Amino acid sequence: MRLLPSVLKHRLAVLIGVIGGSGLYHLDNLTFIKHVNPETPWGFPSSPITICALPSGTRVAFLARHGTGHSIAPSAVPARANIAALKALGVRAVLAFSAVGSLREDIRPGDVVLPAQIIDRTKGVRPASFFEGTGVVAHAAFGDPFAARLVRWLEGRVRAVLAEEAARVQRETGRPDAGPRVHADKCVVCMEGPQFSTRAESQMYRAWGGDIINMSVLPEAKLAREAELSYALIATATDYDSWRPHEDAVTAAEVFKTLQENARISRHVAATVLEELNAAAADGELLAGEVGAMQYSIMPRSAQQTDEDRQKLAYILPTYFS
Ligand SMILES: CSC[C@H]1O[C@H](OP(=O)(O)O)[C@H](O)[C@@H]1O
Numbered sequence: 001m002r003l004l005p006s007v008l009k010h011r012l013a014v015l016i017g018v019i020g021g022s023g024l025y026h027l028d029n030l031t032f033i034k035h036v037n038p039e040t041p042w043g044f045p046s047s048p049i050t051i052c053a054l055p056s057g058t059r060v061a062f063l064a065r066h067g068t069g070h071s072i073a074p075s076a077v078p079a080r081a082n083i084a085a086l087k088a089l090g091v092r093a094v095l096a097f098s099a100v101g102s103l104r105e106d107i108r109p110g111d112v113v114l115p116a117q118i119i120d121r122t123k124g125v126r127p128a129s130f131f132e133g134t135g136v137v138a139h140a141a142f143g144d145p146f147a148a149r150l151v152r153w154l155e156g157r158v159r160a161v162l163a164e165e166a167a168r169v170q171r172e173t174g175r176p177d178a179g180p181r182v183h184a185d186k187c188v189v190c191m192e193g194p195q196f197s198t199r200a201e202s203q204m205y206r207a208w209g210g211d212i213i214n215m216s217v218l219p220e221a222k223l224a225r226e227a228e229l230s231y232a233l234i235a236t237a238t239d240y241d242s243w244r245p246h247e248d249a250v251t252a253a254e255v256f257k258t259l260q261e262n263a264r265i266s267r268h269v270a271a272t273v274l275e276e277l278n279a280a281a282a283d284g285e286l287l288a289g290e291v292g293a294m295q296y297s298i299m300p301r302s303a304q305q306t307d308e309d310r311q312k313l314a315y316i317l318p319t320y321f322s
């Protein structure tokens with residue numbers, strides 16, 4: 001069933017979308033409203049999207065990146081359908097959660113990272129643009145891949161939430177350096193997977209300036225930019241990847257050890273920031289950086305667009321194509 005974007009948007013009025021990664025298949029303290037599963041021009045999202053209400057009644061949309069039963073491998077995530085479906089619901093800001101490996105000693109498993117940069121190590125097997133397969137050519141600006149204002153705003157809130165969490169862990173353990181910490185302005189390497197990196201690759205990413213590594217931020221972040229959505233990644237470190245010479249290289253079993261606790265922290269962060277984020281986002285300024293981002297990215301000569309192309313692209317960019 002293909003629902004018209006405007007129909008969905010008006011019916012549901014959701015400003016914030018949350019994408020849950022490995023270990024994060026639902027959010028806490030929210031009232032379930034309904035599931036929606038829109039068929040976009042790029043197919044169906046990873047899983048039906050859960051529309052739920054915060055205690056104030058504010059609605060948010062939650063989507064499990066790998067499906068609710070974690071059945072979709074990173075290279076097969078239908079990222080175009082995911083981002084298009086969120087946009088069609090009226091979402092303007094996306095908080096994307098991700099389990100990542102750490103490439104730095106001071107980013108410990110359990111820590112939260114808000115990256116500012118990305119190094120692309122995907123292998124071209126993931127459809128990475130909404131314009132692919134159409135006669136319209138567009139070059140989105142991606143020098144600053146995350147929504148800078150949104151990330152700054154989040155950093156303050158996440159630091160406050162995790163300071164409380166760390167204080168609690170320190171009281172309980174008697175260790176003054178225990179508990180999760182927050183790192184900002186870091187660089188995430190996005191690799192293809194599904195296998196983890198070799199030790200040589202892990203060392204190389206460190207030499208390149210990578211701080212954390214995952215398999216999911218691309219093409220998600222690129223597609224969010226093309227759809228003019230404000231996108232931020234909230235990464236939680238699960239392991240030290242494979243660069244430490246005298247330690248074992250990362251295994252899935254090691255990742256699973258920290259995944260549940262990290263997901264608990266991610267849910268706590270979401271429960272704490274979503275209400276305030278919705279209010280901040282509603283006034284417009286916070287998300288203004290991404291609105292109109294594609295205006296000068298579409299090559300003017302591709303004005304001779306087919307009706308089919310226009311209809312397809314109107315799903316994500318109604319301002320330019322409807
Ligand atoms: C489970 S280890 C590798 C897997 O975990 C991360 O997923 P996500 O970003 O969705 O949390 C990483 O990107 C890999 O896909």
Ligand SMILES: Nc1ncnc2[nH]cnc12
Nearest residue numbers: 099100101213214215241
């Ligand atoms: N070491 C790692 N490499 C890639 N993705 C990851 N997700 C969690 N840990 C990872």
